[in-house]
Amino acid sequence: MNKLRLFTFLLLAGLFIIESCKKDTVVGTSYTTKPFQANINGSTWAPDTVSNTITYNAANKTKTLVLTGTKAQKQIIMTIILGNAANTTGFTTGTYDVDASSVLINYNTQVNQNGQYVFLPHGTVAAGGGTIIVSSVDSVQKQITGTFHFYSRSSAVDSTGTAVITVDNILGGEFTSLPYTLTSN
Amino acid sequence: MYQNNIKRILTVLIIAFFAFIATGAYSQTQTRPPLTSYFGFFGGVSNPLGEFKKADYYNNKAGFAKRGLTYGLDGTWYFYKNLGLGGSITYQDNGELNQTDANSLAAGYTNSFGADYSTVTATKRYQTVNILIGPQYSFTKGKFLLDLRASGGILKVFSTPETNILLNGVTDQAASFYQRSASSTVLAYSGTAALRYKLSDNVFLTLRGAYLYSSGPSITNQGRTTNIGRIVTKQPFNTLNTTIGLNFGL
Numbered sequence: 001m002n003k004l005r006l007f008t009f010l011l012l013a014g015l016f017i018i019e020s021c022k023k024d025t026v027v028g029t030s031y032t033t034k035p036f037q038a039n040i041n042g043s044t045w046a047p048d049t050v051s052n053t054i055t056y057n058a059a060n061k062t063k064t065l066v067l068t069g070t071k072a073q074k075q076i077i078m079t080i081i082l083g084n085a086a087n088t089t090g091f092t093t094g095t096y097d098v099d100a101s102s103v104l105i106n107y108n109t110q111v112n113q114n115g116q117y118v119f120l121p122h123g124t125v126a127a128g129g130g131t132i133i134v135s136s137v138d139s140v141q142k143q144i145t146g147t148f149h150f151y152s153r154s155s156a157v158d159s160t161g162t163a164v165i166t167v168d169n170i171l172g173g174e175f176t177s178l179p180y181t182l183t184s185n
Numbered sequence: 186m187y188q189n190n191i192k193r194i195l196t197v198l199i200i201a202f203f204a205f206i207a208t209g210a211y212s213q214t215q216t217r218p219p220l221t222s223y224f225g226f227f228g229g230v231s232n233p234l235g236e237f238k239k240a241d242y243y244n245n246k247a248g249f250a251k252r253g254l255t256y257g258l259d260g261t262w263y264f265y266k267n268l269g270l271g272g273s274i275t276y277q278d279n280g281e282l283n284q285t286d287a288n289s290l291a292a293g294y295t296n297s298f299g300a301d302y303s304t305v306t307a308t309k310r311y312q313t314v315n316i317l318i319g320p321q322y323s324f325t326k327g328k329f330l331l332d333l334r335a336s337g338g339i340l341k342v343f344s345t346p347e348t349n350i351l352l353n354g355v356t357d358q359a360a361s362f363y364q365r366s367a368s369s370t371v372l373a374y375s376g377t378a379a380l381r382y383k384l385s386d387n388v389f390l391t392l393r394g395a396y397l398y399s400s401g402p403s404i405t406n407q408g409r410t411t412n413i414g415r416i417v418t419k420q421p422f423n424t425l426n427t428t429i430g431l432n433f434g435l
Contacts, residue, residue, distance in 0.1 A: 024281060024308075024310075025306060025307070025308050026281070026282055026283060026284055026286070026287045026306070026307045026308075027287060027304060027305070027306050027307075028284060028286070028287025028288040028289070028290060028291040028304070028305045028307070029288070029291050029302060029303070029304045029305075030288060030291035030292035030293075030294075030295045030302060030303055030305075031295065031301070031302040032295055032299075032300065032301050032302060032354075033295075033296075034299075037301070043301065043353060043354075044301040044302045044353065044354070045301050045354060046299075046301045046354065048299055071354065072354055072356055
């Protein structure tokens with residue numbers, strides 16, 4: 001009986017030591033599910049201030065989509081201008097490559113300029129430097145869905161006279177069922 | 186599997202309890218010596234209950250606790266017929282956050298803070314020892330004894346899960362913040378029912394169900410700049426331990 005009791009105590013002590021040594025680490029990550037988001041230079045970015053408008057100009061027969069997102073000193077403005085457009089509540093789906101005239105993308109960052117915080121272009125998105133895909137438009141609910149990607153290139157000369165080129169990569173951008181306001185003038 | 190075993194054990198205990206109650210009138214009238222005091226050991230499963238078991242980001246009392254191992258020592262000194270003073274010392278492990286929990290918490294923080302993304306790193310686990318003492322009454326019938334005990338004492342918390350939360354895209358909370366692991370001693374209460382079977386004069390095989398409640402340790406949150414999102418300041422404990430063991434008469 002004494003051996004059984006000794007075995008019992010040793011068993012309990014052993015179990016306690018085993019349990020005490022358990023040290024697991026678990027890492028969980030969750031990305032935003034916001035309807036407008038992109039990956040800027042490797043980090044997810046989801047603007048908290050979004051403006052999405054479609055404007056019809058009767059005189060020029062143009063329809064202009066302007067989608068703007070702003071958050072944390074970063075701003076993306078995407079513009080698509082359709083020519084010979086009809087005054088309808090929708091927008092033509094399709095793939096729009098940046099051409100620096102009717103398809104434009106600006107990547108801005110907030111800087112302190114003479115005591116005022118303003119958004120200024122952080123480089124240029126040149127023709128061929130990006131694409132906006134409008135995949136679906138709900139002209140009744142006035143919601144637009146699509147994706148985008150681009151890069152913005154800037155160059156400067158540092159204090160040693162060396163040219164410094166900076167490229168911001170904005171990838172995996174998406175806007176999902178994003179409401180838009182419609183105006184005509 | 187565990188659920189079925191727990192249900193079986195509970196069913197046996199409940200049936201045995203009512204059987205003893207039904208025959209109690211007879212047994213209480215018999216003249217007999219006090220029961221033999223005993224001590225022993227047990228091991229089994231600790232099942233979290235209620236809020237302690239829940240895995241809900243939006244419930245600050247949810248403990249994300251898991252079923253785990255429990256074992257310990259138990260004994261009773263009979264001082265008047267079937268009435269005794271029982272005590273136990275029990276170790277129990279109620280697990281740690283798993284991948285699903287960490288993902289769920291990360292999703293909650295991302296949503297609450299409007300973050301671009303959140304990373305939750307979880308370490309440590311629920312590890313406690315409780316030391317409880319209280320009156321026990323035992324019913325006897327043949328080779329079976331049913332012990333009922335109400336007890337109180339302390340719950341020594343060695344650790345609780347710790348989380349480190351890092352938000353991206355939240356200007357006001359740029360640095361990571363923590364829900365620290367707790368280590369303290371708090372009060373605990375317990376109700377125990379055990380069914381003992383006499384294997385020999387001094388050896389019993391025991392099935393035991395022990396309910397434990399404690400308001401739990403205070404939890405420290407560190408590095409927060411706001412009170413947004415899930416904030417746990419106290420973690421109640423609530424478990425049912427179902428065990429099997431051997432007891433030895435003294």
